[in-house]
Amino acid sequence: MNKYIIVVLVLCIQYINAQKGTDPCFRFIAKDSVRIHLDSAEQPITQDCAYFYRLAKVNPENLINDGYFEDYYMDNRIAVKATMENGKLEGNAVVYFDNGNKLMVQNDPIYAELTV
Known part of the structure; x- marks a missing residue:
């Protein structure tokens, strides 16, 4: 019985270690800035499934967007x-479609409550 328990524990430890390399959704690139996939x-x-990545200023205490941010397609x-203030869109957001055309979006609700 003891050998069986030891074998199970060894197998569990291997699976725990396998999770160490998982890709986080975001990472800090400075004290108040993050890259979010x-x-x-x-x-x-996770980065391997991402369509965009965001470079954003955040409030480090609550991780809410607070300041200028840019979203990029995965090909950069x-x-x-756009700019956020306390997690809400401040002013206009300029949206660039993947074909390079741009559109001005004034306080579009899609950006009204974005958080990290």
């Missing part, structure tokens, strides 16, 4: 430029 619905996701082309 997003899917096409702007939800955080700009997707969005």
